[in-house]
Structures are given as structure tokens and as C-alpha cells.
């Protein structure tokens with residue numbers, strides 16, 4: 155046994171980040187040796203948004219041993235195969251970013267190169283036609299696996315408030331101690347600068363040797379107490395506000411998230427079992443709050459279930475994700491707009507990385523530096539992916555023109571240059587989005603490379619054409635034979651009827 159092991163971990167904040175960290179740490183470390191305490195304030199509340207996920211959440215659930223159907227049932231969840239982008243690029247454009255590739259590689263060459271070859275020869279089926287999840291989404295069907303062995307992944311939509319509650323139950327059952335209280339002060343060690351104790355409004359003190367800041371935008375420990383500077387990316391990601399507005403559901407739930415571009419931003423629609431999650435993200439420099447709200451209300455499915463809630467944010471991150479004896483997770487460490495549902499993904503990656511580089515009371519700086527290096531790279535890669543959605547757009551309005559004309563990060567420029575010249579996407583370390591995701595966004599926005607992989611010419615055009623047509627037809631037929639998404643939910647994970655009029659708790663509403 156290591157004598158220097160941590161004795162007291164204190165997690166401050168009980169939103170998604172706090173409870174996700176608490177549950178997985180309690181599962182993976184010996185809570186007889188290291189006590190885990192989570193402090194949260196009902197008075198402040200959690201943000202209560204963040205309802206669409208990507209497949210990495212399944213890895214997190216698996217690590218916890220969570221039963222997928224029980225999880226979906228208890229969070230009023232539905233299944234997600236990807237994101238449908240409407241009016242991005244140009245008005246009336248539609249493309250689908252699925253959690254899959256475009257079918258198996260042929261002779262070691264990715265399928266999109268054969269699509270480019272067909273396109274050059276004037277055979278213009280959209281690239282989405284070679285995506286099995288796209289056909290499922292289009293048919294409104296869902297299955298977690300395909301009998302024909304086509305590879306794809308799925309994720310979930312869920313009620314964020316129910317999700318935090320679900321994880322709280324899991325974490326407490328694993329031994330996490332919950333304290334209700336509001337932080338008002340922090341005591342630091344005079345010599346090391348480490349956080350020693352946090353003081354709560356009722357006078358209680360909670361001591362720890364390691365702190366995890368999950369206080370959301372407040373960033374009470376990492377930002378305020380440790381004064382970790384913020385790296386501001388708002389010159390690249392111009393949107394700085396969002397409005398969320400849940401509504402009744404009037405149609406069967408789609409097995410995908412929908413993102414629709416508008417004059418000054420974009421709106422989301424997330425189908426849950428008991429309601430729809432809706433919202434709009436926009437840039438206050440180009441769009442007034444009233445115009446954004448009006449656009450959101452006009453597109454709303456069903457009737458509103460709560461007052462609209464406005465959020466203000468600045469894209470970017472704390473210069474150090476881990477500073478002294480404190481790691482920030484979730485909004486406390488940074489913010490990227492939810493265009494690709496990356497908030498919860500970044501939380502999962504942060505917790506797993508923390509477990510991999512877990513400190514003892516010596517706090518070897520090598521671990522901290524490595525954690526910060528990977529976290530920064532990971533965040534920059536996701537940032538680039540999101541910027542690409544904006545900078546590739548050919549929409550005419552001022553926001554989109556500004557995005558098109560701005561200087562993009564060198565790392566993104568490099569990716570786009572290589573793509574334009576070769577039809578390949580160069581990937582580095584800590585890339586959350588692999589080549590098929592980039593292909594979906596690049597081709598979806600009409601960015602056609604000047605050539606395709608030369609190896610695709612080994613097969614004659616007729617053979618490629620016939621093979622791709624077979625692939626397209628079999629994908630469509632296989633997808634159409636699957637059960638409707640709603641029927642799949644009803645059969646495996648139907649949630650109890652909920653009080654649809656229950657208002658969403660207001661928290662950090664601006």
C-alpha cells in the first residue's frame with residue numbers, strides 16, 4: 155500500500171460533471187482508503203441542460219456497470235445515431251453526421267474516396283446514402299446493432315436533471331458522501347498554495363487533500379481561488395448566448411439530434427420520451443435576443459413547458475485544467491458550444507484521464523503537466539471541429555460571412571489544406587473526431603477535394619459503381635427492416651409517464 159495515497163477527495167458541485175466524477179472515482183478507487191465527499195448547493199442548482207450525447211458516454215456507463223436500458227428508462231431517454239444538420243453550408247442543405255463510417259474500406263481505401271471517384275464521373279448520390287445510420291434515421295428506425303454487421307455506434311438523449319439524479323444515486327450507493335452547502339471561502343496552504351479547506355455558508359469546513367472543481371461557470375476553486383487565467387476563444391467561436399425552451403412532443407421521437415442554422419446562430423431539437431428539448435445558440439453581436447427567441451418559438455414543436463432560459467458564455471478554457479491540488483471538470487474548466495454535444499464527452503475524457511494520471515499526496519508535477527497537455531490538445535481539437543462547421547459555411551448573412559472570413563487556427567487550416575489536396579484528414583493526438591466525422595462535415599458543406607486516393611483507380615469505374623450501388627441498396631433495405639425507434643423504446647426501456655408540466659429548475663439562467 156502506498157502511504158502517500160490521497161485520503162480525502164472533495165468534489166465541489168453537483169451538476170453532471172460533479173456526479174459523473176463522483177460515481178466513476180468511487181467505482182474505481184478504494185473508498186475505504188480515500189473518502190470522496192461531494193458538496194452541492196440546492197440553492198444555486200445545476201445548469202440542467204446538456205441532453206444530447208455522443209457514444210463515449212456508453213464507455214462511461216460500461217465502466218460503471220450501468221444497464222443501458224435501465225439508464226434510458228430512468229432518464230426519459232431516447233437513442234441517438236448522429237446529428238442532422240439543416241441549412242448549414244447554404245439554406246436548404248441537409249447532411250447527417252453519423253456515429254459511423256461510410257461502410258467498410260475497399261482494398262484498404264476508405265469508402266469516401268470511391269464516392270469521390272463516382273462523383274468525378276457524374277454519379278451524384280449524396281455521401282449520406284452510404285451511411286447505414288443515416289438510412290435508419292431517415293426511416294425513423296433503431297437497433298443498437300445490425301444483423302448485417304455494418305459498423306456504427308449509438309449514443310443517447312436524456313433529461314439532464316434526471317441524469318444527475320441517477321448518477322447521484324449510483325455515486326451514493328458506491329460510498330460517496332454528499333454534503334448540502336454553499337461555498338463562501340477557501341483556505342490555501344501558505345507554503346504550497348494548495349487548497350486545504352473550503353468553508354460553507356453555514357460555517358462548516360470541509361478539508362481535503364485533493365479538490366475537483368465542478369462548480370460550473372462560477373469556477374470557484376480553479377478560477378477564483380487559484381486564479382487560473384482563462385484562454386478566450388470568442389474570436390473563433392463567435393456565439394456567446396443560448397436560450398433553452400422545452401416543449402411537449404407531438405411526433406414520435408427521432409433517433410437523432412437536429413441542428414438547424416439560422417441567420418444569427420443555430421437551433422437544436424432533442425427528442426426525449428416525455429418532452430422535446432429545444433434551444434438556440436447565437437451571437438449577440440449579430441442577433442438580438444428577441445430575434446433569437448422569436449426564431450426558436452416559431453420552430454418549436456408542441457407547446458412550451460417552461461419559461462425560456464438564457465445562458466451567456468465565453469468559449470475557451472482555463473489555462474491549466476489541473477492547478478496545484480485541484481482539477482476542474484465541466485464548465486469549471488472551460489466551455490465549447492453544444493453544436494456537437496461535446497460537453498459531457500469532455501467530462502468523461504477528463505475523469506478517465508484523471509484516473510490514469512491519479513496523484514498521491516506528493517503531487518508529482520509530471521502527472522499534472524501531462525494531464526494539462528492532453529486536456530489542452532483535446533479541447534483544441536474539438537474547438538477546430540466546431541469552428542469548421544462555421545468557417546466552411548457559404549450562407550450570406552453577416553455572422554456567417556464573419557466566420558468565413560476570419561483567420562482560423564493553424565491546426566484547422568492544416569487539416570483543411572490536406573483535405574482539399576488529397577481527400578484525407580490528418581489526425582493528431584487526442585482527436586475526438588476521426589476521419590468519417592470530418593468527411594461528414596466537409597462533404598456535407600460542399601468542400602470537395604481536388605482529387606481522391608490514387609488507389610481507388612485500381613478498380614474500374616463500372617465495378618465501383620456497381621459495388622457502391624449494392625452497398626447503398628442493402629443499407630437502405632436493412633435499415634427499413636429494423637423496428638421503429640418508438641417501438642424499440644416501448645419494448646425495452648419505456649419510461650414511466652412523467653408530469654409534463656414540471657418546470658425545469660432555474661439555475662444559472664442569465
Ligand SMILES: Cc1cc2nc3c(=O)[nH]c(=O)nc-3n(C[C@H](O)[C@H](O)[C@H](O)COP(=O)(O)OP(=O)(O)OC[C@H]3O[C@@H](n4cnc5c(N)ncnc54)[C@H](O)[C@@H]3O)c2cc1C
Pocket residue numbers: 166167168169170171172193194195196198199200201202203204205206207314335336337338368369370371372374396397398433465483484485486492495496497498499501662
Ligand atoms: C445551452 C446549453 C446546451 C448544452 N447542451 C449540451 C448537450 O446537448 N450535450 C452535452 O454533452 N453538453 C451540453 N451542454 C454542456 C452541459 O450542459 C455541461 O457540460 C454539463 O451540464 C456540466 O455542467 P457542470 O456540471 O459543469 O455545471 P453545472 O450544471 O452548472 O453544475 C454546477 C454545480 O456547482 C454547484 N455550485 C456552484 N457554485 C457553488 C458554490 N458556491 N457552492 C456550492 N456549490 C456550488 C451548483 O450548485 C451545481 O451543483 C450544454 C450547455 C449549454 C449551456
